[in-house]
Amino acid sequence: MELKSKPSTKIGIIGLGLIGGSLGLDLQKLGYTVYGITHREETAKRARERKLAQIISTNTEVLKNCSIIFIALPLKQLLNPTSDLINAIPKNAVITDVGSVKVPILDTWKKLHPRFIASHPMTGTEEFGVNAGQHNLFKDKPWVVTPDEETDQKALEKIRRISLSLGCQWVSTEAHIHDEAVSLISHLPVFISAALLNTLDTDVNPSVYSLAKRIASSGFADTSRVGGGNPDLGVSMAKYNKENLMKSLGSYRHSLDIFEKYLLEEDWKKIENILMTTQTGRHNFISQTTN
Amino acid sequence: MELKSKPSTKIGIIGLGLIGGSLGLDLQKLGYTVYGITHREETAKRARERKLAQIISTNTEVLKNCSIIFIALPLKQLLNPTSDLINAIPKNAVITDVGSVKVPILDTWKKLHPRFIASHPMTGTEEFGVNAGQHNLFKDKPWVVTPDEETDQKALEKIRRISLSLGCQWVSTEAHIHDEAVSLISHLPVFISAALLNTLDTDVNPSVYSLAKRIASSGFADTSRVGGGNPDLGVSMAKYNKENLMKSLGSYRHSLDIFEKYLLEEDWKKIENILMTTQTGRHNFISQTTN
Numbered sequence: 265m266e267l268k269s270k271p272s273t274k275i276g277i278i279g280l281g282l283i284g285g286s287l288g289l290d291l292q293k294l295g296y297t298v299y300g301i302t303h304r305e306e307t308a309k310r311a312r313e314r315k316l317a318q319i320i321s322t323n324t325e326v327l328k329n330c331s332i333i334f335i336a337l338p339l340k341q342l343l344n345p346t347s348d349l350i351n352a353i354p355k356n357a358v359i360t361d362v363g364s365v366k367v368p369i370l371d372t373w374k375k376l377h378p379r380f381i382a383s384h385p386m387t388g389t390e391e392f393g394v395n396a397g398q399h400n401l402f403k404d405k406p407w408v409v410t411p412d413e414e415t416d417q418k419a420l421e422k423i424r425r426i427s428l429s430l431g432c433q434w435v436s437t438e439a440h441i442h443d444e445a446v447s448l449i450s451h452l453p454v455f456i457s458a459a460l461l462n463t464l465d466t467d468v469n470p471s472v473y474s475l476a477k478r479i480a481s482s483g484f485a486d487t488s489r490v491g492g493g494n495p496d497l498g499v500s501m502a503k504y505n506k507e508n509l510m511k512s513l514g515s516y517r518h519s520l521d522i523f524e525k526y527l528l529e530e531d532w533k534k535i536e537n538i539l540m541t542t543q544t545g546r547h548n549f550i551s552q553t554t555n
Numbered sequence: 556m557e558l559k560s561k562p563s564t565k566i567g568i569i570g571l572g573l574i575g576g577s578l579g580l581d582l583q584k585l586g587y588t589v590y591g592i593t594h595r596e597e598t599a600k601r602a603r604e605r606k607l608a609q610i611i612s613t614n615t616e617v618l619k620n621c622s623i624i625f626i627a628l629p630l631k632q633l634l635n636p637t638s639d640l641i642n643a644i645p646k647n648a649v650i651t652d653v654g655s656v657k658v659p660i661l662d663t664w665k666k667l668h669p670r671f672i673a674s675h676p677m678t679g680t681e682e683f684g685v686n687a688g689q690h691n692l693f694k695d696k697p698w699v700v701t702p703d704e705e706t707d708q709k710a711l712e713k714i715r716r717i718s719l720s721l722g723c724q725w726v727s728t729e730a731h732i733h734d735e736a737v738s739l740i741s742h743l744p745v746f747i748s749a750a751l752l753n754t755l756d757t758d759v760n761p762s763v764y765s766l767a768k769r770i771a772s773s774g775f776a777d778t779s780r781v782g783g784g785n786p787d788l789g790v791s792m793a794k795y796n797k798e799n800l801m802k803s804l805g806s807y808r809h810s811l812d813i814f815e816k817y818l819l820e821e822d823w824k825k826i827e828n829i830l831m832t833t834q835t836g837r838h839n840f841i842s843q844t845t846n
Contacts, residue, residue, distance in 0.1 A: 386770050386772055387772075405772070406769060406770045408770060435766070435769060435770065437762075437766050438762075441762050441763055441766055442766065444760075444763045445763050445766040445767040445770060446770070448754065448755060448759065448763070448767050449755075449767045449770065449771040449772075449774075449775040450772075450774055450775065452751065452754070453751060453774050453775055453777075453778035453779075454774070455811075455814050456747055456750075456751060456778065456811070457778050458810075458814070458829065458830055458833040459747075459807060459810035459811045459814060460743065460744065460747060460807065460810075461832075461833035461836050461837055461840070462810040462813070462829060462832070462833055462836075463739065463743070463803070463806045463807045463809075463810045464739060464740075464836065464840065465832060465833075465836055466806065466809070466810070467806040467809070468739065468806075469735075471728075471729075471732050472732055472735045472736050472739070475726070475728050475732055475733065475736040476736040476739050476740045477839075477840055478697060478726060479677050479697045479699060479726065479736060479737070479740065480740040480840060480841060481677055481678075481696070481740075481741075483740075483741055483744050483745070483780075483781045484740040484741065484744055484840075484841070485841050486744075486777045486778070486780045486781065487744035487747065487748050487777070487778055487780070487781055488744075488833075488837055488840075488841070489774075489777045489778070489837075490774045490777065490778055491830075491833050491837065492833055492834050492836070492837025492838065492841075493834065494834070495827050495830035495831045495834055496827075498826070498827075498830040499823050499826055499827045499830065502818055502823065502826050503821075503823055506818060506821070509818065510815070510818060510819070512754070513811065513814070513815055513818070515754045515757065515758040515759075516750060516751065516754045516811075517808075517811065517815075518754075518757075518758070519750035519751075519753040519754045519757070520746075520747070520750045520804065520807075520808065520811075522753070523746050523749070523750060523804070524801070524804055524808075527793055527797060527800065527801060527804075528801070530794075530797070532790050532793065532794055535789070535790055535793050536786050536787075536789075536790045538749065538753060539749055539786035539789040539790065540786045541752075541753070541756065542749040542752035542753055542756075542779075542782050542783055543783050543784065543785070543786055545752050545753075545755065545756055545783070546752055546779055546780075546782065546783025547783065548768075549752070549755065549768055549771060549775075549779075550771060550775070550776050550779070550783075
């Protein structure tokens, strides 16, 4: 039997949903010893069956020897941490989160822990919960961090190395820039897509509705996809990135106004010009991997 | 050598773009003799190389013995037919089109030909032109017709049989119901998706734009897909389905207003209720094949 020359780094993951569970699977593969925490025993049992971590418990005591901790909890719990959660985190460990809004999380956690790194690994599927975690979820995806002048640079470097070993692209920016960008490319699409679905449910006569349902195809499916997603996530975006989302919706409304104006004026040339710009714009904007 | 017991039906296709070219490929496979018309000799040459029809010409004279004619031209040409086009169509042939708006086409063509059937095969790819036609484009897709009380029932039956042999689902409805339904599930998505792309191009500061571009992922790619499509198609939708599109945009704006109202009031429960409805709504609305 071969003995390792030194014990492997112990990593804790709090929450074994889509992101936490996927981290657990990949980090074990990379040779780390992973300690996973779930809230309920039932979830812990399923997480053990799925081997999302080597040690899985509902008791945060098991984290005491971990040197790196990922808090993979929903925004609501990240922003209103219980004292149990705060006390469970070793004072000298490096801590990071996976939340999709960064200004309020950085504000909250930099006061709670000196080695906190604000992270947003930008990946996902439509699945959630203990059955959602999967291998290679992070490969080629951006791992965004939003350090400020008080951020512990050694802690930041540890998170950078792990994110690169997961296959991520490391992106460092300011928290407020992050929150404004995600409001435009992630949160705004959810609401404009949901508004499309809502339009079909209101103001439409039954014959039109019935035909629309029968003939809706890939264009409608694509445009409505994110609006049909997890309502909890949508509410979190609205609640914790409200100011940016209001601003994005305002700009968006202006773009719609322009189309309505030219439509009313029957200015087809101007409509064509905008559509030529959006056609080129999308080609420039969307990377090959996501097109 | 085996001789067929009777000569096969001669079918003409005017325009060998995505829809016309795909019809040509499938109809030949089904045993029909297909005559294809293109506007330019250069396109005819390429269409011959691609074997989009057995006989391909820029001269509409070749259609004179065809008993069924598909006019697979853009809306603009369908709605402003040249006298050459009108004269090229045999008086006793069955005529149909493939346009995405039906009220103005039916109004125009029922006066021009007694055996005209207004059709809208609902299929497509992002490609267009003489290189776009492909086999099996129609399989499992709706072939919508919008007959009225004057429609020739025998002509309608001929188109029905052909559409079924192409693998289509036959859907018969009224032209105004069709135009309202496509404005909701096809034309409205193009404009709300283009408005999203336009929002990114305006009012956004350079750091946010640059980060947004770097981190945009599948959610943004899906929601912006149809807004980055062919500008000519978008202009045609606006131009020839203007009233319905104005109405759809009005309803859509109302759905957005509701989100903005609840966001401003921080009524998270009401936002959650709408997102729960849209989540269920999408599941009911989108068929398995397009999800």
